[in-house]
Amino acid sequence: MDQGSNNEIKVFKYRWIALIIFCLCTIVNFMQFLQFSIISNVITKYYDIDSSLVDLTGLIFFVVYIILFLPVSYLIEKFNLKVTAVVSTGFTLAGTVVKLFCSDPSRFYIVLIGQGLCAVGQVYLLSIPSKFASVWFGADQVSTACAIAVLGTQLGAAIGSILPPFLVEHDQDSESIGDAIHQMAIYNVILACVVFIVVVVFFKAKPQLPPSQSQLQLLTCSEDQSSFFSNCKTLFKNRDFLLVLQIFGIFNGLWNSFGILVNNIYINYFPEGQTDIGIITLLAIIAGGCIGSVVFGFVLDQTHEFKKTSIAVLLSSSISFIIMIFTLSMKYRIATYFTIPLFGFFIASSLVLGFEYALEVTYPIPESTSCSVLNATIFVFSIIATLAIEGLIDAIGYLYTFVIILVVFILSTINLYFISPNLRRRNANLNSQEMHPSDDII
Template sequence: MLCADCSCVVCVCVCVCVCMGIAIGFLIPPILVPNVDDMNELAHHIRIMFYISAGVATLIFILVVIVFQEKPEIPPTQAQAQARNLSPDEYSYTASILRLLCNKPFMLLVVSYGLNVGCFYAVSTLLNRMIIEHYPGEEVNAGRIGLTIVIAGMVGSLICGIWLDKTKTYKQTTLAVYLLSLIGMLVYSFTLNLGHLWVVFLTAGVLGFFMTGYLPLGFEFAVELTYPESEGTSSGLLNCSAQIFGIIFTISQGKIIDKWGTLAGNIFLCIFLLIGTVMTGFIKSDLRRQKANLQAEVQTVSVSTSVCAT
């Protein structure tokens, strides 16, 4: 069986792969769909982009059907190993959800995670609009800035994951990265209108480094707080929260930009990042998985000692 800490490596790899997909999404569309006035030509380019997307999605679906196994032969984590020892009658997904909803530290994390990632979704969705408002005609560079955010985020995910694996400081690291995300958002907001694209590239990269770097931290902290519940259940709730807040923030920020401009829209997100930072500070660091690992090590040492004594 893989050690429980190996899930951190898996989580980081998943986050990096997701970021690669997002990076391609920022880079390719501005190239495939140029800014032209002819609606027929524009529709033609959009149609080609959609055909390409459909083809890639179909290929991935076929690969999933052919290649993917229902479950790995060796349980990837201790939680999965325990779940396999239970009969279908003993395990209830609904009961697991209810237990997680009653877990106060985890619910604080669910909301704070949703606030952070929801802000990231809103910035990513409205990035082209914000860039074009201050830098007309820079559609391609808007895509490149989005690419910069994601690439910096990939680096951030790797570094944060490695740091977390070495130090096991789950709450401290999560809180620090959350605070730095807030600072990055503030700097990005107040430098967007300076008229220098290189400044936007720089501040957007810093923002992406911390905001995307927060993703594996949130998942791993959730696993610690909810052990021995399935990691898939806790991750699903985190993603659900992120999607809900992402929709709310994207719509709200869009309307704020329409009425008061991009700075007001970004300050709107900064307020919620501040709320999320405070909420993260109130999360009780109940590292259940680490405690279980420690108990297992103690039992192993006791058994070894007894065998040697015999």
């Protein structure tokens, strides 16, 4: 291997180890996201607070991201992926340590401080899945790698949904609930500490050579790249990108709000269903965030049919949402074990589609910039949707609220038609087909 060649590209087997480590970072961080809202009824009773404050334990992740994504995106472009991973896991570890002291019923504010620190760590993690995939993986694996990177976020949220209902049971006395919350915090600290050490010792910033032509072109013209804020201005003049923001922002924003409110929604139809909803949320996140994301990421790598794949996934999300509404309204408890995960399979998969679509229509803008703006848009919609859904449920009830959500889904899907077929990143790779990696992709 001639490391002195300026035009050489190569993929390294270590990329899979780097991907596993990155997934561990996201898993331990996203475990914190829903762990309190998924047991909202218990937390409300134990801390003697309003349910809206419990919702804030999840919403704080959205708020922190919206506040910090611009400076963090700038720092990600200024420093390398290892610095990003160390800082992120460091904030996650700090947040879990703080939550060791939240088991007293008068210390709910400690919960919010701990969640806030974890949220800062999440800003870094959410801004780099596509950048990580592009830095380490070849053109024919980048969408799959991005899907697997996102899988870690979904798997973490899934674990954070299934454990709390079993560790913190609703029929326990106050002292037992406090002990269970403390036990949950100890598990979080241990996992966060292990992952932090793994990142510091084993994680590498980048490969010795770029893995694709698009990455090689970015490296060779890096000295001519515009500033971060100039790139942001360019993004907001890109019509296709604005459509991607609107479409995938709404779908993923509504999915995020569903994750925060799912305990209240499910308990409304099945009052004794706290344990059920933990299992169902786990299944929904695994179906969509883990299985669906990888499946549709692979489809994109093989076909590069972004518009057709997106239409199919978003239409299927709407159809499965109708089926889910029906089973909830008819109170078919067993059926919800299938219909809610089916809805999750499609709508959670749209996150990967959004990331990859954003990169295709904005190349050669740095990946972390376009993905950070998309994430911020998703979280703005998440906050709006959470507050709006709560208000609509109080005003017109669950069923009519679901109908309004369905209409929003359909209108957003129609907007896919107006995105142009110009896939800039794909074209950059096709225009340099004569240059290939020097080893087989494994």
